[in-house]
Every structure is written in structure tokens, then in C-alpha cells.
Amino acid sequence: MSNWRPGDRRPDSASMLRVDQAGEYGATRIYAGQLAVLRRNAPESQLIARMAAQEERHLKRFNALMAERRVRPTALQPLWNVAGFALGAATALMSEKAALACTDAVETEIYKHYGSQLEQIDDADPELAADIADFRAEELEHRDTAREAGAATAVGYPLLTAAIRAGCRVAIGLSKRI
Numbered sequence: 001m002s003n004w005r006p007g008d009r010r011p012d013s014a015s016m017l018r019v020d021q022a023g024e025y026g027a028t029r030i031y032a033g034q035l036a037v038l039r040r041n042a043p044e045s046q047l048i049a050r051m052a053a054q055e056e057r058h059l060k061r062f063n064a065l066m067a068e069r070r071v072r073p074t075a076l077q078p079l080w081n082v083a084g085f086a087l088g089a090a091t092a093l094m095s096e097k098a099a100l101a102c103t104d105a106v107e108t109e110i111y112k113h114y115g116s117q118l119e120q121i122d123d124a125d126p127e128l129a130a131d132i133a134d135f136r137a138e139e140l141e142h143r144d145t146a147r148e149a150g151a152a153t154a155v156g157y158p159l160l161t162a163a164i165r166a167g168c169r170v171a172i173g174l175s176k177r178i
């Protein structure tokens with residue numbers, strides 16, 4: 001079921017791995033920023049801490065694959081370090097629900113991104129495809145967790161999530177290339 005046609009560029013596993021590692025790294029930084037701001041006993045903190053632990057697992061796996069395959073990380077890592085943390089902290093400072101809206105937006109984009117990678121990757125790289133499929137299922141859980149906990153009740157939810165989703169798409173586009 002490949003979407004690849006003669007003349008299309010073949011999916012490049014190294015660049016996929018690079019952008020995925022950048023995304024998981026960014027996710028750990030967003031959640032770290034949120035956890036730095038949120039009250040430790042807030043119900044949102046418990047949810048976010050659980051998701052953060054899963055992002056840590058995703059990141060570790062991609063780090064290991066990159067080392068194994070000698071794929072260099074994105075040069076933008078220092079930027080995602082700061083931008084991710086700032087996004088997490090800023091949304092958590094707005095409100096607990098805004099922090100959840102951030103998760104809703106980010107996980108929506110990551111889920112879509114992994115979906116389009118799975119379409120491209122086909123059976124060219126079953127090892128990477130299996131990890132992406134595994135993590136994608138958890139990103140969907142994260143999105144649903146945020147929604148069930150009331151993300152959409154955040155003040156300015158439509159604008160906030162649209163802006164964050166646009167930012168994620170820019171970050172994904174840049175990390176593929178740089």
C-alpha cells in the first residue's frame with residue numbers, strides 16, 4: 001500500500017528519524033515547562049507527568065536509533081530546547097486548561113505527522129515504522145486525555161490551538177531540513 005510513485009522522492013529514513021527525535025525532544029521540553037509552573041497537586045500535573053514519562057520513552061528510543069544508525073540530530077535542538085520549554089511554561093501560566101489545550105494542539109499535529117510518515121515509509125524501514133506506530137497510538141491517547149480533562153474549556157481555545165498547531169508545523173518543516 002505504498003503512496004510512492006516513480007519519480008517521487010523515496011522516503012528518507014534518516015531525515016524522518018531526525019524530525020521525529022526533534023519532535024519528541026520538543027515534547028519533553030514542553031511538558032517540563034508546564035510541570036515547572038503547574039502546582040504539583042493539581043490534577044493536570046498528574047496527567048502531564050504521566051504523558052511526560054511516555055515522551056521520555058519515545059525520545060530515548062529515537063536517540064538510540066540515531067546513535068545506532070549514525071544519524072545526526074537537528075541543528076535546531078538548542079532552539080527546541082528553549083522554545084519547547086517556553087511554550088509549556090507560557091501555556092501553564094495562562095491556566096491549567098490552557099496547558100491542556102497546548103497538549104491537544106501539539107499531539108494533534110504529531111499524530112498527523114506520524115500518520116503521514118507511516119504512509120510514506122511503507123515496508124522500506126519496518127523497524128522505524130513499528131516505533132512510529134507504537135508512539136503514534138500514545139500521542140493519540142495524550143490528545144484524548146487533554147480533551148477529556150477539558151482542554152476545550154480554555155479561554156481562547158480556537159485561537160490558541162490554531163497558533164500552536166501552526167507553530168508545530170513550522171517546527172516539523174524546519175527540523176526535516178536543518
Ligand SMILES: [Fe+2]
Binds near residue numbers: 027058
Ligand atoms: Fe511522543
Ligand SMILES: [Fe+2]
Binds near residue numbers: 051138
Ligand atoms: Fe505525546
